[in-house]
Amino acid sequence: MAGKEDQYVPYKRLQPMKRALIxxxxxxxxxxxxxxxxxxxxQVGxxxxxxxxxxxxxxxN
Incomplete structure (x- = not known):
């Protein structure tokens, strides 16, 4: 989960994180x-x- 205008983690990290979960x-x-x-x-707001x-x-699932 990510926010398009997230204050902490840029949303562009969403796909690389997904790929890393091998x-x-x-x-x-x-x-x-x-x-x-x-x-x-x-997760906060x-x-x-x-x-x-x-x-x-x-x-x-």
């Missing part, structure tokens, strides 16, 4: 924007968005 069985990314909320840093996304992932 031992993961399944990796899904989510980029939050102004339209979806959480664009600044979803909009924690409910992060939790909802995690729950969706766990329920599907």
């Amino acid at each position: 031992n993961a069985g399944h990796v899904k990314t989510k980029l939050f924007t102004k339209e979806t909320g959480g664009e600044q840093h979803c 909009q924690i409910n968005l992060a939790f909802d996304e995690i729950k969706r992932f766990l329920n599907k």
Whole structure:
């Protein structure tokens, strides 16, 4: 998960981080924007968005 305008980690690091997880069985990314909320840093400013996304992932996998 990343925010398009993240205060801490540039969103451009999302794909390189995904590629680095070579031992993961399944990796899904989510980029939050102004339209979806959480664009600044979803895990801090909009924690409910992060939790909802995690729950969706766990329920599907």
